[in-house]
Amino acid sequence: MSAKSSSPPGGPNPTDQANPSRGGRFETGPGEVMERINASIEVDRRLYAHDIAGSKAHAAMLVRQGIISREDGEAIDAGLDKILQQIEKGEFTFRASLEDIHMNIEARLEELIGEAAGRLHTARSRNDQVATDLRMWVRDALDGLDHAVRELQAALITQAEHHAATVMPGLTHLQGAQPVTFGHHLLAYVEMFGRDRGRLADCRRRLNECPLGAGALAGTAFQIDREATARALGFDRPAANSLDAVSDRDFALEFLAAGAIAVVHLSRLAEEIVLWTSERFGFVRLSDAFTTGSSIMPQKRNPDAAELVRAKAGRILGALAGLLAVMKGLPLAYAKDMQEDKAPVFDTADTLTLCLAAMTGMVRDMTVDADAMRAAAAEGFTTATDLADWLVRALGLPFRKAHQITGRLVRMAEEKGCGLADLDLAQMQSVEPAITAELFGVLGVEESVASRTSFGGTAPDNVRRAAAAARERYLR
Numbered sequence: 001m002s003a004k005s006s007s008p009p010g011g012p013n014p015t016d017q018a019n020p021s022r023g024g025r026f027e028t029g030p031g032e033v034m035e036r037i038n039a040s041i042e043v044d045r046r047l048y049a050h051d052i053a054g055s056k057a058h059a060a061m062l063v064r065q066g067i068i069s070r071e072d073g074e075a076i077d078a079g080l081d082k083i084l085q086q087i088e089k090g091e092f093t094f095r096a097s098l099e100d101i102h103m104n105i106e107a108r109l110e111e112l113i114g115e116a117a118g119r120l121h122t123a124r125s126r127n128d129q130v131a132t133d134l135r136m137w138v139r140d141a142l143d144g145l146d147h148a149v150r151e152l153q154a155a156l157i158t159q160a161e162h163h164a165a166t167v168m169p170g171l172t173h174l175q176g177a178q179p180v181t182f183g184h185h186l187l188a189y190v191e192m193f194g195r196d197r198g199r200l201a202d203c204r205r206r207l208n209e210c211p212l213g214a215g216a217l218a219g220t221a222f223q224i225d226r227e228a229t230a231r232a233l234g235f236d237r238p239a240a241n242s243l244d245a246v247s248d249r250d251f252a253l254e255f256l257a258a259g260a261i262a263v264v265h266l267s268r269l270a271e272e273i274v275l276w277t278s279e280r281f282g283f284v285r286l287s288d289a290f291t292t293g294s295s296i297m298p299q300k301r302n303p304d305a306a307e308l309v310r311a312k313a314g315r316i317l318g319a320l321a322g323l324l325a326v327m328k329g330l331p332l333a334y335a336k337d338m339q340e341d342k343a344p345v346f347d348t349a350d351t352l353t354l355c356l357a358a359m360t361g362m363v364r365d366m367t368v369d370a371d372a373m374r375a376a377a378a379e380g381f382t383t384a385t386d387l388a389d390w391l392v393r394a395l396g397l398p399f400r401k402a403h404q405i406t407g408r409l410v411r412m413a414e415e416k417g418c419g420l421a422d423l424d425l426a427q428m429q430s431v432e433p434a435i436t437a438e439l440f441g442v443l444g445v446e447e448s449v450a451s452r453t454s455f456g457g458t459a460p461d462n463v464r465r466a467a468a469a470a471r472e473r474y475l476r
């Protein structure tokens with residue numbers, strides 16, 4: 001950052017008259033504190049490419065409409081190209097005294113091409129300009145995130161195919177419930193991330209209306225062609241109402257909301273990885289690339305990346321709550337409060353991108369201890385439901401009755417300190433005389449998962465089919 005003011009804190013800054021937005025209205029520059037609270041350049045400089053694209057489309061339209069001359073249009077266009085190059089080469093000096101990316105570029109354009117630069121801002125305002133820039137930025141972010149979520153889905157589907165028949169404990173209340181397959185468990189996340197992609201796509205569809213030409217708030221008296229600029233910038237149509245176009249940020253809120261839900265999904269998976277890699281579970285081993293050591297305990301392999309994904313969810317949830325709070329009491333139309341929209345949007349895009357990359361890497365590289373999973377799957381009488389179901393099927397008992405009998409058998413096994421399958425037939429018959437040896441055929445965890453063939457169920461054959469369907473649906 002250049003242009004450090006030498007004026008006393010809070011006092012006027014008479015040396016700086018460079019900001020074109022102050023025009024002839026002011027006698028002195030802003031106070032130092034005013035400048036600091038007002039400037040957004042450190043944040044919104046990331047909009048530079050979109051700002052330049054928007055300006056080029058606007059200038060071309062002004063020429064076509066006969067609002068500015070062809071020569072001026074060409075000078076503006078060439079100047080903007082030059083500025084883009086300079087920024088990308090790191091040769092551009094961003095100045096806080098010029099507030100934001102829009103004024104920084106406009107001021108530089110004037111240095112480059114002189115007075116013609118002053119014609120660019122005809123029939124537009126920074127209010128429609130910034131709303132257009134940010135929509136385009138979010139649109140690109142949505143496309144990038146869609147791709148990143150898809151990569152994660154691909155990693156999950158590949159692991160699910162490998163582990164279609166790997167039996168693990170299915171938990172409710174974090175307690176052994178019924179055996180499931182690891183592949184089935186991973187495909188649950190593929191569905192969640194599929195819906196996340198749907199939310200990103202919805203957000204993209206709704207945001208794709210162009211504010212440019214709404215002016216400060218009321219539209220413009222110049223004969224502009226909003227259809228043309230909208231089209232040139234990849235929008236589906238111009239935004240219908242000028243007040244709405246400059247003063248609503250629901251596209252940013254939707255982006256943050258979709259991001260918040262996605263990061264909650266990531267955080268849940270991260271939590272499971274933390275559990276699975278702990279020695280209590282011992283189900284999963286992360287690769288060295290996604291594990292950290294301890295500075296004191298040489299034996300440690302810590303799942304820091306998973307823990308950080310879990311924690312970074314907090315930032316994104318905070319970003320959503322923060323921007324909702326910024327917007328909630330704003331009267332129409334634009335207010336400077338809205339300048340605070342960019343930091344949470346940028347941070348959410350960056351955070352989500354990093355979390356997705358980390359999660360994709362962890363999932364892709366992780367190895368599974370199938371024996372440990374299988375052994376744990378049998379703990380906690382997890383085939384009790386299979387036993388009850390057998391009583392319904394083979395003996396024709398009502399399910400409630402079967403539930404009660406099974407409960408007594410579980411208690412018996414618990415007292416004897418053994419599993420359900422370790423009870424002998426006589427012990428079983430002491431609770432329900434009609435039980436036959438056939439019952440033992442449903443008490444194994446493999447038999448349990450293999451029997452769950454209902455649509456969407458955990459049977460290995462289902463999982464193979466579901467993985468193929470997910471590949472087709474999400475990765476095609």
Ligand code: ARG
Binds near residue numbers: 040
């Ligand atoms: N930097 C401003 C923002 O991000 C641009 C719009 C400024 N408009 C204004 N009327 N001061 O919101």
